[in-house]
Amino acid sequence: MKNLFDNFIHYLEIERNASAYTVRNYRNDLVGNYLRGPEKGFFQFLRLKKIATLEAVDKHTLREYIAWLMEQSIVKASIARKLSAIRSFYRYLVREGLLAENPLEDTVSPKLDKRLPDFLTIAEVELLLNAPDLSTPEGQRDRALIELLYASGLRVSELVSLNLEQVNLENREIRVWGKGSKERMVLMGKPAAAALVVYINQGRPQYLGNQKSDALFLTRNGKRLLARGVQKMLDKYGAIAGISKNLHPHMLRHTFATHLLDGGADLRVVQELMGHARLTSTQIYTHVTKSQARKVYLSAHPMAQKEAEVEHS
Numbered sequence: 001m002k003n004l005f006d007n008f009i010h011y012l013e014i015e016r017n018a019s020a021y022t023v024r025n026y027r028n029d030l031v032g033n034y035l036r037g038p039e040k041g042f043f044q045f046l047r048l049k050k051i052a053t054l055e056a057v058d059k060h061t062l063r064e065y066i067a068w069l070m071e072q073s074i075v076k077a078s079i080a081r082k083l084s085a086i087r088s089f090y091r092y093l094v095r096e097g098l099l100a101e102n103p104l105e106d107t108v109s110p111k112l113d114k115r116l117p118d119f120l121t122i123a124e125v126e127l128l129l130n131a132p133d134l135s136t137p138e139g140q141r142d143r144a145l146i147e148l149l150y151a152s153g154l155r156v157s158e159l160v161s162l163n164l165e166q167v168n169l170e171n172r173e174i175r176v177w178g179k180g181s182k183e184r185m186v187l188m189g190k191p192a193a194a195a196l197v198v199y200i201n202q203g204r205p206q207y208l209g210n211q212k213s214d215a216l217f218l219t220r221n222g223k224r225l226l227a228r229g230v231q232k233m234l235d236k237y238g239a240i241a242g243i244s245k246n247l248h249p250h251m252l253r254h255t256f257a258t259h260l261l262d263g264g265a266d267l268r269v270v271q272e273l274m275g276h277a278r279l280t281s282t283q284i285y286t287h288v289t290k291s292q293a294r295k296v297y298l299s300a301h302p303m304a305q306k307e308a309e310v311e312h313s
Contacts (some may be wrong), residue, residue, distance in 0.1 A: 009026065030086065036291065042085075087102070118251055129150075131241045143195050145159070149249060151188040151192035151258055156250065159230065167196065169197060173188075186273060207220060231248060257270055
């Protein structure tokens with residue numbers, strides 16, 4: 001199985017041009033993650049069940065695997081992702097002629113609970129943006145990074161892979177290669193562009209020193225900033241700003257989309273800016289804005305307030 005898995009990973013990296021993040025998820029879902037406690041990968045389950053060959057796996061095996069994951073309190077979204085990874089692996093085996101057919105092709109994933117994405121209010125965004133100390137290279141970098149995340153809706157993987165040559169400050173545009181190496185142009189406002197100018201002219205040269213790097217965002221050692229560094233940064237400034245929400249880079253992407261739609265942006269435009277392949281991926285933010293609109297209505301309309309008072313009396 002190890003050789004087959006290694007070949008599958010090679011296929012993802014070379015032929016599918018999958019991102020490092022996607023490849024890591026496939027590894028975790030199929031093999032498991034030793035660093036995060038007991039493994040919950042599919043191959044581990046097969047070992048526990050003493051299933052020695054992939055040909056011996058059928059729909060019943062997959063149902064048992066789902067039950068096993070649920071017993072360990074794995075959330076439905078994670079289970080669905082693991083099942084997707086398994087199906088992709090079996091499709092690869094059929095494609096390579098290693099299996100005659102995919103026994104798992106028609107299996108159904110558990111129905112996911114509908115969860116609206118969390119986002120920041122405008123007031124919370126302002127608190128977060130004002131948290132970095134602009135008198136230091138670190139604060140200049142971090143302010144530029146947060147401004148850019150909020151202004152552009154970039155994925156964190158896209159953000160940390162940015163090079164200087166991709167940024168056009170004059171036109172306030174950034175050329176990005178997103179999922180599947182699809183190129184798109186993202187925009188930014190004047191505040192983000194101004195923060196980037198300060199960082200590029202002042203903070204970045206101090207981090208770079210005598211080294212050479214094309215990376216836009218650097219660490220103190222002049223190396224490319226990684227996604228985990230962005231998360232640590234948001235943890236720090238979220239605490240300084242007094243934001244109680246579980247702040248993460250993708251929340252700023254959610255905030256970008258939600259605030260655009262709240263401001264009257266066309267759904268197709270938001271889809272293009274976010275790099276969504278399907279409109280349905282963007283439509284979830286319309287549910288967020290409707291939910292927000294209802295809260296505003298109930299708190300602002302005088303007759304709605306009277307109805308609320310009656311309900312709670």
